[in-house]
Amino acid sequence: MENTLRRRAFLKMMAKGLFVSSGLLVYPSLGWSEDAMGYAFEGQSLLHKKYYIKAVQVLKKSVNLDPESDWAQGLLGRAYAGLGQKAEAVVAFRNAIRINPGDTYSRMMIAEMTQKPITGTQKEKKPLTPLEKKALEEEEVMLNRLNAKKGLGYNVKRVVIDAGHGGFDPGAVGQSGLKEKDVTLDIALKLNTKLNSIGKIKSFLTRTGDYYMPLSARTVTANQHQADLFISIHINANNKRSANGSETYFCSKKASSSEAEKVAALENSVLKFDETHKKKPGYINIEEILFRFEQKLYWTESGKFAKTFQDRFKKNLPFRSRGVHSANFYVLRRAKMPSILLETGFISNSSNEEMLKKPAFRDKIVDSIARGIS
Ligand SMILES: [Zn+2]
Known part of the structure; x- marks a missing residue:
């Protein structure tokens, strides 16, 4: 457990701005590389760069130092999977599940790997195989069971x-x-303070100041914090100056309307x-296939969240509620959790803009979002 706490501390430091403006993670020289956690982070970074051989070496050091880290075991499994070393990968994923039975990801990886040969490259996306369909069904059953345990709905404990x-x-x-x-940063900072002071929900920020952060790095932050909910705050704009009010979005492949498509664009x-979004041609990894399953579930859940938040806005904010919409937002697409994007007013509308300048109005927005979460 100590390990988990240290990881949390590390992530917290990351949230406090260890991302430089390029979006790269800057490792603090606090000796992290000397211990299991440091090796795991190094391994994760190598994994993302697809340096699987190096990743395996580093992650083995990590699990030797701390065999009880499901996170490092899962990473090691992924590194082996990347190399096509099925047996080793399965052992690592089994370890991850033994430590953390709730690790559905590792479970699915095993299901996938023990029943289907892994090919390093595939030419194109194929329709779901019966096995993949089965894995999806299993995942749904698992999720339903989790939800049933938690009572109605989804229990948000960590939010980014x-x-x-x-x-x-x-x-x-x-x-x-x-x-x-500037408006989104002010609202985010206030909301973060508010949530952390209430204490029931741990809140983290993707950026804490006026610097650029690639869209992909924002999602990566949410994934690394293992958040239950990711909220991206925005202010809308439209060529029609009369457009005004609030709307809430969640991610979908196809936009719910041409207006929604424009907002996403x-x-x-x-x-x-942002260079990292560019796909490497001819490469679909096994994680991608599995992520497709998860994504569907997250998006369904996101739709429910979006409705809750928009209902709050309708009740609490003194302007029009424009409802819930969906479109393909890059910042939401790769989140491994339910994620929504809020558009709290139109900066292109002069009356909305005046409201958005006022601290009291921003507080109202913050309050509405905080209520929406809890
Ligand atoms: Zn925006």
Whole structure:
């Protein structure tokens, strides 16, 4: 357990701005590399770069030092899987499940690996095989069981709050010069303080100041914090100055309307500065296949969350509720948890912009979001 605490401490430090503006994680020189945790982080980073041989070496050191870390065991399994060493991968995933029986990811990896040969590369996406369908069904049963245990709905204990835009990317700018990035940061900081002071929910931020962070790094932060909910805060804009009010979005492959598609295009526009989203041709890894299953479940859950938040806005905020919509938002797409994107007002509408300038109004937004979470 001590290990878990140390990991949490490390993640907390990350949340406090150890991401430099390029979105790269800066390792503090506190001797992390000397212990299991440091090796695990190093292994994770190598894994992301697909340096599987090196990753295995480093992760083996990690699990030798701390055999009871399900996280490191899972990473080791993934590294072996990357090398096509099925037997070793399965052993590592089994260890991960033994330590943490709730590790459905490792369970699915084993199911996948013990029944189907792993090929390093596949030419194109194939429809689901009967086995994949079965894995999906199993996952659904598991999730239902988890939900039943928790009572109605989903129990949020850890939330990651993302202040949209930042640094060179101002987001939308109002007629009087108010910048979306400043409003979203203020709301995110206040919300973070509020949630952590209430104490029932642990809250983390993707950015804590006025700097740019790639969309992918925001999702990675949410995944690394193992959040139960990811909330990305934005302010809307429209060519029609009359457009006003709040709306809540969740991720879907196809947009729910052409308007929703435009909003997503606007929020995704910074993507051109982000290199990491580019797909490597001809490479689909096993994780990708499994992630597709999880993603579906997260998105369904996200839709429910979106409704809860929008209901709050409708009740608490003194402007129009424009309802719940869905579209393909890059910042939400890779989240391994339910995730939503809030558009709390239109900066392009002068009356909304005036409201958004007022601290009291921002507090109202913060309060509505906090209520929506709890
Ligand atoms: Zn935005």
